[in-house]
Amino acid sequence: MPRDDDAVALFLHASDPAVTASFSWGPYAHAAEALAWLRTLPAARERGEQLELAIAHHDGGLIGIIALSELSRRDRRAMVGTWLGRPHWGTGANAEAKALVFHLAFALLGLERLGAYAAVGHERSQRALEKVGFRREGVLRHWHRHGDTVHDVVVYGLLASEWRRGAVPVAVDGEPPAPFVVA
Numbered sequence: 001m002p003r004d005d006d007a008v009a010l011f012l013h014a015s016d017p018a019v020t021a022s023f024s025w026g027p028y029a030h031a032a033e034a035l036a037w038l039r040t041l042p043a044a045r046e047r048g049e050q051l052e053l054a055i056a057h058h059d060g061g062l063i064g065i066i067a068l069s070e071l072s073r074r075d076r077r078a079m080v081g082t083w084l085g086r087p088h089w090g091t092g093a094n095a096e097a098k099a100l101v102f103h104l105a106f107a108l109l110g111l112e113r114l115g116a117y118a119a120v121g122h123e124r125s126q127r128a129l130e131k132v133g134f135r136r137e138g139v140l141r142h143w144h145r146h147g148d149t150v151h152d153v154v155v156y157g158l159l160a161s162e163w164r165r166g167a168v169p170v171a172v173d174g175e176p177p178a179p180f181v182v183a
């Protein structure tokens with residue numbers, strides 16, 4: 001889980017308007033916004049609402065966030081969302097982070113489906129999702145509200161059975177967070 005001492009790196013990346021262009025939040029104007037958000041995470045994890053994970057570079061430091069949300073325990077599904085600081089686009093970090101989260105979701109938490117949203121005009125995000133195995137399922141009309149503007153989104157899905165066919169080995173240290181374990 002990202003911690004308070006990730007606030008500087010979080011602010012650095014999320015104060016870039018290119019990073020937050022398709023989000024309902026940001027870009028951050030003050031480091032305090034990053035810290036305030038980080039401090040909401042433990043309770044959201046405890047409630048089983050949001051499982052936010054830091055994407056860390058081996059040279060040190062947070063370079064992005066990948067998160068599970070909209071958990072349905074009954075249906076064994078959740079949504080995954082990812083953002084990376086601009087210097088880390090096109091580096092393979094997205095595919096690596098997705099491979100780790102797929103393992104977490106399908107092998108450790110017991111989910112049977114992961115979904116993902118992409119803004120309709122966000123070709124890069126759509127291509128990135130398709131490259132890691134998501135299937136485009138359609139357009140959800142007026143799905144997100146950003147301020148006074150409503151947005152359609154493309155919805156993607158990946159089933160556990162589809163993931164298993166191309167899964168890569170992942171070494172795991174520790175236990176998955178109990179509020180997200182469904183099976």
Ligand SMILES: CC(C)(COP(=O)(O)OP(=O)(O)OC[C@H]1O[C@@H](n2cnc3c(N)ncnc32)[C@H](O)[C@@H]1OP(=O)(O)O)[C@@H](O)C(=O)NCCC(=O)NCCS
Nearest residue numbers: 019082083084089090091094117118119123124125127128
């Ligand atoms: C979305 C995100 C995580 C993807 O990670 P990434 O490292 O940029 O993705 P990749 O480079 O692996 O894949 C992007 C693909 O889109 C392609 N692409 C880029 N711009 C494109 C465009 N305008 N039209 C079509 N394809 C495009 C790239 O060439 C690449 O495909 P290729 O490897 O076959 O050449 C990252 O761009 C990001 O953090 N963006 C800002 C936050 C965000 O929008 N998150 C998603 C919310 S829906």
